[in-house]
Amino acid sequence: MRILLESFVAALLLIIQTTNAHSFDDIAVSFCCPREQVIKNGECTDMTTAELNELHYSVNVTRHNGSLVKKFLVQQWATSMSCETAKMMYMDNQTKLYGYKLFEDGTLLRLWDNVEMSQWEYCIQPQLVKDGSIRIVPHICKPSKTGQTAVMIVSMTCLVLTISVYLLVRKLRTLVGKCFICYMACLFLAYLFLLFDLWGISKDFCKTAGFLGYFFVLAAFCWLNALSLNLYNKLRGTPSKHRFSVYNIFAWGCAALLTGATFLANRFVKINDLNPRVGEDGNCWINCQDWSGMLYLYGPILLIVELNVFLFIMTVIHIRMKRNVENNRKEDLEPIMGGSVSILRIFTIMGISWIFEVGSYLVQGNKYWEDVFLAADYFNWSQGTIIFVLFVLNGSTLRLLKKSFTGESEIPEKKTKNYQRI
Template sequence: MLIHVISGRRIKVVCETSYSASSGPAEQSSQRSRSKVTILLLEMRATLYWIPLWSLLLVGIAADISDCDFFDTVDLTHSFKFANGSYRYEDLIIPARLTGEYDYKILDGGTREEVSRHVRGCICKLRPCIRLCCHHKKLMSSTECSEEVDEGLTYNYALNITLPNGNVTEKYIMNDMIVQQDLPMPCQIHYHLDAEQYAEDKWTLFENSTLLRHYDNAFLYKQDYCLQPTKSKSGEGYSVVPYNCVIQPSMTMAYVKLASVVFMAMTIGIYSWLPLFHTVHGQCCILYFVSLMATFLLNVASTFGVFVNDLMCLVNGYAGYYAAMATFLWLSVISFDVWRRFGLHQNREFCRSMGYRFLHYNLIVWSIAGILTLGVLVVDLLFPYSGDSDSNFVPAVGVTSCWIMTDGWSGMFYFYGPIFLLILMNGVMFYLTIRNIRAEKKLRTKVIRKCDEKETSRLSANFGLYVYLFVIMGGCWILEIMAFICETKKFLMPFTKANDLINCSQGIIIFLLTICNKEVLKTIRDRIQPKRTSGIEFETCTMTQDCHLMHQLS
């Protein structure tokens, strides 16, 4: 009997150990060969049995360090390893429990890339860490680290660190902290916060490596930024500044605006097709929709980065501002036109002047929008944006986006201020219109002509729709101003998000209000399938056609 031991486990192997005397040498040799083959097969079988178990053990060894973020580790490939499994990194000893084998690295956006297996240590649990974008003797070239190490590069290695108790202390990063300079770049596109030149670029660095970006009160973690020296404002020395990722705007509202553009295009097409809207008021509404659609299209193009060229970005910014101002001016013209027809005493001269009103409205709207845009352009040319407190009232088109800078008071002065004045004027005209209509109803004592009676009945019915549309088309812009104030003061943020959704959905809302009702749908049906008339002539008058504001809501 032969006893074979494999990996501590005793395996009993039965084989022939005695041979009959009659067996010749050849037969005995054959029997011994078969025994050896049997033993070899049993050894291979036992080895295959233990392979899965050893694999599990190896996986356990190569697993990530428990309760340790990847960005809190350093590469220990070139560090000295002690017999007990601990490593020496600079002047610190990293115990074995804070080490582990990694076969990946984390790239921007949290994606993983497979790399050669190497040992990393969770050193940030032993001493505060500071993350550099690249080697501390390199500079950033565009969005990448320079290739050459500049041994002669000197700069101030001291940084103000905010402690957990709120106190601020100065630490020399090369001595008092662990410098991590082998981590991948946070993102592909980034910019540095230069608090020396720009007041809004101030930042605060905490002891746990969290960075507070002041202009939007955002807390950035090590996977979101890195530090690296850059030239100071004077150009003589260097200072350490954080490089953080460019804030990518949410695409949700851009897609909602695209949907609004589609619905506005359908609304414009139906307005142009139906004779019901071939009036001065209808033409003003069409130009309002066109201006709003152009504003949305330019904004969406800027969001998707269509205009990558600086010149095209400027053109997009000024054209978008022009379209936005024209949008609100046309809304004011619509309110004025309704007030003039409802609030003023109707006479024959008013009816005769309708042919010139639309021309006058066009001259006023496009001229005022052009003057406002020219003013913004002149201010940008005469007072270039510098980033200090004196630049708070500069439009700064194309500096941070292909639009005027709406983060500070410049947005209120050049955009929200004019909007507020126009909406205030609309509110006054709306109030005067209601007051005059009520007064005329009370003072009317004599019988009016049949045409005037039909006109008054239709206008009274449609005025309810005008009130509804004014709340939607003018009221939502009041919400926009309120949302701007809330965003500036950093409160009621859910309200600002809801307001963004409402404003971006204006094209859809306008389509549902103006097209999806019984009167217009009936008109569309009759337009497609005209009914035969019995020769009856309907009494009409010019005033009635032009004063048909919209259609009745059922």
């Protein structure tokens, strides 16, 4: 009797489950592989009978009023994705970084950048996730890394060449030249950690790589401040003794303080939108999908750029004042004016590229403007190449480089246009 009762209860539960299942609506989707397969390590693999029995082909769908409803997946067409499964990434609402919303009309919203995707731009498939379970999730093609990688490697190579030239040529190892070398070294290391993150090389030391990359980005901008301060101090006649040591304390110290503050925020701030979230969900960089990006990255950079602009304007004002003094000849101001032009070149490279970077951050979710600002991203990644062209491939530096290799005697200082180079 007990066995019959248990059988009756099991059959009743099965009927209820089946009835509830069929009460769900259907949603037409495209599967990445045959329906009975799962994606493991980028490949479509047959599931076992046990895995198939445990899997429910249903997903949460967002209605127009914002409520959620569970719908069964039905394949009514086959979509050919523009990439192979090995080059796909999956979205998962159980992570903070790669969440999504699937709507009744089949469109999908990527929550990390608010980009809406049509039914032809994604596919759905069971996926073996990191915790060992199998979940039905959307898949999209990973962005291509080739273009960014090639541009950044060329840029980093140019930075190494420019640093080598400035170390090799004695007349370029001035106070300004030393500051310029430190700036380029920071830029090189920032690119290096960005490449590590891009290719997943830093996944074993994700947080460390993220904070180091952040430190060197801020340090590069602080060294720009040092260049501005040096030009301003030179114009005012401030003694240059120990000035490079002061600039080192200023640049490395400010970058360290900002990095330390971000580290503490990453550890103790509980509000999601105000936490930089470095090293979370596989992201080894500051989360730039909400206001934390402006608070910890773009905000400090904008403040530093504004300070650079202020110092440069003050320098120009002092140059004009000195011009009006009778005992200041044009020849006495040429090195300072030339130095202003050289530093203005660096400001233009860094300032414009990062203004566009901030613009790219502000238009997230707008597909048209994201495509427009992609050109700005390539400009940002090419800074080392631009620096090499402006500061090495010019007549003044090439002549000095030639003299260093050939051992020719240098042109007397009074005949050399120092203002053509840093």
